[in-house]
Each structure stands twice: as C-alpha cells, then as structure tokens.
Amino acid sequence: xxxxxxxxxxxxxxxxxxxxxxxxxxxxxxxxxxxxxxxxxxxxxxxxxxxxxxxxxxxxxxxxxxxxxxxxxxxxxxxxxxxxxxxxxxxxxxxxxxxxxxxxxxxxxxxxxxxxxxxxxxxxxxxxxxxxxxxxxxxxxxxxxxxxxxxxxxxxxxxxxxxxxxxxxxxxxxxxxxxxxxxxxxxxxxxxxxxxxxxxxxxxxxxx
Numbered sequence: 001x002x003x004x005x006x007x008x009x010x011x012x013x014x015x016x017x018x019x020x021x022x023x024x025x026x027x028x029x030x031x032x033x034x035x036x037x038x039x040x041x042x043x044x045x046x047x048x049x050x051x052x053x054x055x056x057x058x059x060x061x062x063x064x065x066x067x068x069x070x071x072x073x074x075x076x077x078x079x080x081x082x083x084x085x086x087x088x089x090x091x092x093x094x095x096x097x098x099x100x101x102x103x104x105x106x107x108x109x110x111x112x113x114x115x116x117x118x119x120x121x122x123x124x125x126x127x128x129x130x131x132x133x134x135x136x137x138x139x140x141x142x143x144x145x146x147x148x149x150x151x152x153x154x155x156x157x158x159x160x161x162x163x164x165x166x167x168x169x170x171x172x173x174x175x176x177x178x179x180x181x182x183x184x185x186x187x188x189x190x191x192x193x194x195x196x197x198x199x200x201x202x203x204x205x206x207x208x
Contacts, residue, residue: 010115011037011109011112011114011115011117011118012115012116012117012118012135012136012203013109013118013120013133013134013135013136014031014036014118014119014120014134014135014138015120015122015125015130015131015133015136015137015138016028016031016119016120016125016138017121017122017123017125017140017175017178018123018140018141018183019141019142019144019147019170019175020123020147020165020169021142021146021147021148021150021151021154021166022141022146022147022185023140023142023183023186024140026185026189026192027140027183027185027192027195027196028119030192031117031196031199032119034196034197034200035117035204036117036118036200036203037108037109037116038119039105039109039118039121040121041101041120041121041123042123044101044105044108045097045101047104048097048100049097051071051072051073054100055097056073059074059079059093059096062092062096063089066078067079067082079093094124094128098124098128105120117200117203117204120134123169125137125178126174126178127169127170131178136203137178137179137180137181138181138199139175139176139178139179139182140183140192141172141176141179141182141183141184141186142184142185142186143186144172147166148162151165151166181199181202183195183196183199
C-alpha cells in the first residue's frame, strides 16, 4: 500500500481525520511517536497565513482589515466569528487557504525518506473530497455529545460554540463511509494508544 512520490520514490500515504474533539490529534501524536512523518494540515494552514505571506494578504484582501491584529498577524477569533456564521464566507476562506495548504503538504511529503509512512492529518479530509487521495484513510470517531463535552471542558467553548464547530464539519456517517480503518476515540488515551499500536503494526508490515 505505497504511493509513488517524486522520481519514483515510494511512501505509504495515510489520510487521518476525525471530528473536532474526537481524538484525532492524540492519534496523530501517537503515530508520530512510532516514527510516522506527520503532515499536519492545521499547522500548515497557520503557516500559509503567517505575517508577510501571500496567503495572509489574500485573506486580508477578502475579509478586510478587521481580521488582522494591530501587529499585522491574523486575528483568528475575529476571522472565525465571520466564517462560522456564514457558510459562503467560510467557502471563500477555504478557497484561499486550502490550495496553499495542499501545495505545502506535497512539499513536506516530498521531503520524507523513501519508504516512510506519511500521515496527512487533515481535519477536513472528507469535506474537501480528499478521501481518494490516500492509500489508507483512518477516521477517529466519537459520539457527537462527547465531542461537544470535550470542547466545552477542554477548550473553554460554550455549548453553542461547540455545537457550531461540530456542525460545521461532515457528519459521523459521512466520515465513517470514507474510512478504511476506524479508531474509537470515545475512551481514554490508553485505549486509543492500543488501537494506534495495532494500526502501526499493520502499516509497517504492509508490502510496498
């Protein structure tokens, strides 16, 4: 289950996704500890709109100076207040950011060593139609009410904010339909680690 890279290189390409608060980040970190090359779309999304980048200029041009802090950096809460309240504005933001993120992700994958397991940690993998782009799609799943509770208790959101964030992503059924492997994120970290260990054994034993 390997995909061709530049100049005939071969890497195992894994798409990792899951609803907000489901445990995807914990699974991603566990895979990294086992030797996976993790390409984190959230981190890349920050990088492409860092101060001085064309991405930030494009976002500011589309959404106005109100989404910039006094120091010129992106004011993420201000931008989030706009895009989560209006699906059309969110689509506009996605159109500006996602192509830049994908280009940077391709660069990071190209830098991985031959034979590496490259895990693309992509929160909106299903929403952006990327499920066919990987050798294996892994979905970390948890019940919606648990997602909401984790966002309220762990990230300081109020319940309305938490439900809006969950609702802005694909539903569980849609994500699960795209999955080759499902990790149950409803338990504790130890339970998730056990599942990741089994997944890693499968990844490193797969034939190239």
